[in-house]
Amino acid sequence: MTLDITGLKMSIGGKDILRGVDLRLSEGRVHGLAGESGSGKTMTGLAVLGLLPHGARVSGAIRLGERDLLTLPPKELNRVRGGEVAMVFQDPATSLHPMLTIGKQLTEHMRHHLGLGKAEAKARAVELLGKVRIPGPAEAYGRFPHQFSGGMRQRIAIAIALACSPKVLIADEPTTALDVTVQAGVLRLLRGLCDELGLAVLLVTHDLGVMSAVADEVSVMKDGLVVETGPRASVLREPGHAYTRSLLDSLPDTELT
Amino acid sequence: MSLLTIDDLVVEHRSPGRPVVRAVAGASLAVNPGEVVGLVGESGCGKSTLARAVCGLNPITAGSVAFDGQPVTPLGLRRRRLTGIQMVFQDPYASLNPRRRVGEQIADGLRTSGDTATTPADLLERVGLPRDFARRHPHEFSGGQRQRIAIARALAARPRLLIGDEPISALDASAQAQVARLMRDLAVESGAGLLFISHDLSVVRLIADRIAVMYLGKIVEVGGTAEVWAEPRHPYTKALLGAIPKPDGLGVLPAELPGDVPDPANPPGGCRFSPRCPMVMDVCREKEPDFGPVACWLHEPT
Numbered sequence: 001m002t003l004d005i006t007g008l009k010m011s012i013g014g015k016d017i018l019r020g021v022d023l024r025l026s027e028g029r030v031h032g033l034a035g036e037s038g039s040g041k042t043m044t045g046l047a048v049l050g051l052l053p054h055g056a057r058v059s060g061a062i063r064l065g066e067r068d069l070l071t072l073p074p075k076e077l078n079r080v081r082g083g084e085v086a087m088v089f090q091d092p093a094t095s096l097h098p099m100l101t102i103g104k105q106l107t108e109h110m111r112h113h114l115g116l117g118k119a120e121a122k123a124r125a126v127e128l129l130g131k132v133r134i135p136g137p138a139e140a141y142g143r144f145p146h147q148f149s150g151g152m153r154q155r156i157a158i159a160i161a162l163a164c165s166p167k168v169l170i171a172d173e174p175t176t177a178l179d180v181t182v183q184a185g186v187l188r189l190l191r192g193l194c195d196e197l198g199l200a201v202l203l204v205t206h207d208l209g210v211m212s213a214v215a216d217e218v219s220v221m222k223d224g225l226v227v228e229t230g231p232r233a234s235v236l237r238e239p240g241h242a243y244t245r246s247l248l249d250s251l252p253d254t255e256l257t
Numbered sequence: 258m259s260l261l262t263i264d265d266l267v268v269e270h271r272s273p274g275r276p277v278v279r280a281v282a283g284a285s286l287a288v289n290p291g292e293v294v295g296l297v298g299e300s301g302c303g304k305s306t307l308a309r310a311v312c313g314l315n316p317i318t319a320g321s322v323a324f325d326g327q328p329v330t331p332l333g334l335r336r337r338r339l340t341g342i343q344m345v346f347q348d349p350y351a352s353l354n355p356r357r358r359v360g361e362q363i364a365d366g367l368r369t370s371g372d373t374a375t376t377p378a379d380l381l382e383r384v385g386l387p388r389d390f391a392r393r394h395p396h397e398f399s400g401g402q403r404q405r406i407a408i409a410r411a412l413a414a415r416p417r418l419l420i421g422d423e424p425i426s427a428l429d430a431s432a433q434a435q436v437a438r439l440m441r442d443l444a445v446e447s448g449a450g451l452l453f454i455s456h457d458l459s460v461v462r463l464i465a466d467r468i469a470v471m472y473l474g475k476i477v478e479v480g481g482t483a484e485v486w487a488e489p490r491h492p493y494t495k496a497l498l499g500a501i502p503k504p505d506g507l508g509v510l511p512a513e514l515p516g517d518v519p520d521p522a523n524p525p526g527g528c529r530f531s532p533r534c535p536m537v538m539d540v541c542r543e544k545e546p547d548f549g550p551v552a553c554w555l556h557e558p559t
Binding site for chain 2: 149150179180181182183184185187188191207208209210211212213214215216232233234235236237248250
């Protein structure tokens with residue numbers, strides 16, 4: 001299933017945040033979304049899930065298969081959220097509930113969306129923890145988030161997002177808070193899952209190195225508009241837009257070999 | 258003689274009911290005047306504890322920290338004589354006082370150094386901000402601007418050693434390189450040494466003259482930036498550099514270093530990197546390599 005964003009506009013209090021964003025995510029592909037902070041990357045991701053802040057006025061269309069997510073009634077949208085479209089947030093320390101075991105957090109939405117029983121949900125949760133390579137998944141099931149390191153927490157957050165076999169995964173700066181060595185592991189995991197499960201991934205990041213490592217297509221945003229989009233190799237090696245070029249030039253490590 | 262000499266420094270964190278955590282376990286490092294030393298390593302390896310110990314913010318368990326030949330005393334409530342070391346903290350949202358105008362906060366530093374000729378506005382100009390910003394409050398600024406103000410405040414005390422504890426990690430990607438360059442230029446210009454701590458290797462490479470790589474409380478490799486970058490010798494440095502994804506558009510997934518950083522309260526025996534090292538030998542598990550500049554049995558000095 002593909003996710004099609006066409007002419008997405010959003011304003012808060014009369015201030016334009018997004019000014020006509022067009023993006024297309026397809027199965028088994030990672031679509032990277034780059035740009036400085038304040039360019040509207042995160043808002044685009046949140047708009048897909050209908051998680052926009054209060055008072056936001058949205059127009060345009062976000063099509064998931066046949067449905068337009070923007071006009072969907074709340075009840076239907078709840079079925080999509082967490083079920084068909086899932087999200088991984090930037091900071092695993094705050095996106096996980098500190099007082100609930102990760103087992104509880106992994107099974108809660110599975111039982112709701114997939115209608116699984118307790119035992120079935122647990123079996124699937126343990127399997128998922130193994131898939132994201134948490135050592136000792138059966139024991140990890142009953143632990144709390146603070147008992148894991150940052151990299152493991154982010155992997156757990158990914159496992160929670162994947163629990164209901166979503167078609168679309170939105171990853172908002174999933175590796176920004178992590179060290180390079182841990183980042184490498186999370187990126188490999190994302191890429192592997194995308195190839196294996198045929199997920200459509202929207203990877204929001206400001207790190208062009210990360211973008212280059214996993215994204216198939218790259219879009220660059222500036223001031224609420226997508227200024228350039230195309231296959232990874234062409235956008236990063238022969239940027240057509242002056243802004244993309246300036247982004248690449250401003251990298252500390254400009255040596256492109 | 259070097260400006261700052263850290264010799265076999267040990268810093269322990271004690272908390273009731275928990276085992277003693279040896280955050281820095283015998284690290285030695287020197288910073289010369291006008292030199293920029295980059296300290297890199299994964300989170301939890303003791304970089305920040307080392308920086309805090311150098312400033313006297315953390316008590317030292319063993320070893321010594323000497324600034325200009327004088328030992329650094331713990332920071333207490335009394336007036337401090339030692340104002341030659343100034344620190345720029347990680348989070349400019351927390352390190353500036355929200356209730357005071359930035360000009361007043363910079364003036365604190367000027368007063369400490371007994372400088373009556375310079376005004377806060379001059380310092381703001383030096384960090385690339387308009388002079389009339391001195392009358393504003395911190396909430397009126399963006400993260401990058403705040404960090405510039407924090408740097409201006411540190412420079413106001415005319416430090417001979419500037420310490421940056423992850424000064425750029427809370428900033429936007431677009432502001433990181435700018436702020437890092439600014440810190441380097443200002444420190445070198447005034448002849449001060451700079452100890453720059455970061456987990457972002459590409460930025461450290463840009464500004465540092467020498468790089469020190471830290472792993473689990475120990476410094477495992479020290480060397481000139483260009484040499485370390487071109488030819489990393491310690492397996493950990495290799496892994497760290499190999500994990501940086503390059504923006505070359507080729508889609509190469511970075512190499513992964515398996516496992517997590519071990520618990521510093523219970524470090525592995527022998528070489529601390531041995532459980533994760535791809536080139537581990539028998540000797541690594543038994544004896545800790547305590548030599549430099551590369552603390553690895555593969556690079557034992559003869």
